[in-house]
Amino acid sequence: MAIRIVNKLVRDKVPGLILENGEMPNFRILEDDELLEALNDKLLEEVAEYQESRNLEELADILQVITSISEIIGGGQRELEYLRYEKAMERGAFKSQMFLESIDDMK
Secondary structure (H helix, E strand, O other), X not given: OOOOOOOOOOOOOHHHHHHHOOOOOOOOOOOHHHHHHHHHHHHHXXXXXXXXXXXXXXXXXXXXXXXXXXXXXOOHHHHHHHHHHXXXXXXXXXXXXXXXXXXXXXX
């Protein structure tokens, strides 16, 4: 019997999927501070996967992790969307596709 070490945060239904595959998942429930750290690690993992694949499904994974983080640190998805909107109104979004190369000191 071989044991694969995974050591990462997984979605809620993954243990059941592992069982359906005829394997036995070994997991524990994280404390709140551990969960935030694991979500931060998961965010980096998902961003790396998106950078490699450039597909919409990976962006959805990133959004799920961000939503989970926002629920922990306060406000949740609604507050996060409000803050995104406010920042877009104040500073704009990225629709103009501008890439700032340098700034000349005009003084």
